[in-house]
Amino acid sequence: xxxxxxxxxxxxxxxxxxxxxxxxxxxxxxxxxxxxxxxxxxxxxxxxxxxxxxxxxxxxxxxxxxxxxxxxxxxxxxxxxxxxxxxxxxxxxxxxxxxxxxxxxxxxxxxxxxxxxxxxxxxxxxxxxxxxxxxxxxxxxxxxxxxxxxxxxxxxxxxxxxxxxxxx
Numbered sequence: 001x002x003x004x005x006x007x008x009x010x011x012x013x014x015x016x017x018x019x020x021x022x023x024x025x026x027x028x029x030x031x032x033x034x035x036x037x038x039x040x041x042x043x044x045x046x047x048x049x050x051x052x053x054x055x056x057x058x059x060x061x062x063x064x065x066x067x068x069x070x071x072x073x074x075x076x077x078x079x080x081x082x083x084x085x086x087x088x089x090x091x092x093x094x095x096x097x098x099x100x101x102x103x104x105x106x107x108x109x110x111x112x113x114x115x116x117x118x119x120x121x122x123x124x125x126x127x128x129x130x131x132x133x134x135x136x137x138x139x140x141x142x143x144x145x146x147x148x149x150x151x152x153x154x155x156x157x158x159x160x161x162x163x164x165x166x167x168x
Contacts, residue, residue: 002104004111007065007077009055015067017051019077023094030131037156054092057081064115068095068104075099078108080116083125083150088116088168090126093135105138113142117168125150125165139164 007016024042028035042050058065058079068076076095083089090112095104113124126144128135144164154161 001071002075002102002107003069004107005067005069006060007055007067012067013048013051013055015074016054016065016077017047019067019074019094019096020050020054020092021047022096023077023092026094027129031129031160034157034160037160041154041157054079058091061119064112066108066111068099068108070099070102070104075102076104076108078105078112080112082119082121086120086122088112088119088121088124090116090124093126100134105135106142109138109142113168121168123165124168125163127151127161127163129160130162131160136162136164142166 020042021044024038024044027038027042031038054065057063058081063079063081065079066077067074076099078093079091080088081091090109093105093108116124125147126139128139144166147163147165149158149161149163150165
């Protein structure tokens with residue numbers, strides 16, 4: 001059975017760290033030629049710092065950090081933050097290999113969209129790697145449409161990224 005829960009800190013920090021390391025490995029696997037740029041954004045040697053940063057950026061009431069569990073085992077994560085007036089950004093939706101195809105990515109994305117809506121946001125945005133075709137397919141099925149870049153946080157990765165948005 002799949003369940004979605006809000007991460008609790010500090011007790012869930014190791015789980016978040018493990019899933020983020022899986023996310024980094026997945027990005028490196030899909031875009032090995034971009035290893036240096038990916039590690040520039042997500043340094044796996046600084047996972048504790050990344051988790052602390054994500055805990056802060058995605059803290060309630062201006063964001064959320066969710067974990068997906070299958071039969072009690074953590075199999076995914078997803079994050080959301082307020083970008084501006086009425087706009088939320090969904091970030092780092094990741095599902096472990098053994099849970100892919102079971103609906104965890106969709107459940108995480110829908111839960112984050114629901115929370116963004118409850119928080120008063122009218123628009124959801126996200127970006128994903130061009131090599132992550134399964135993610136793009138999911139987002140398009142959920143009504144996201146490709147849009148112009150909405151941030152310049154990682155210009156060294158822009159050639160790898162597709163940007164999406166949809167009304168909530």
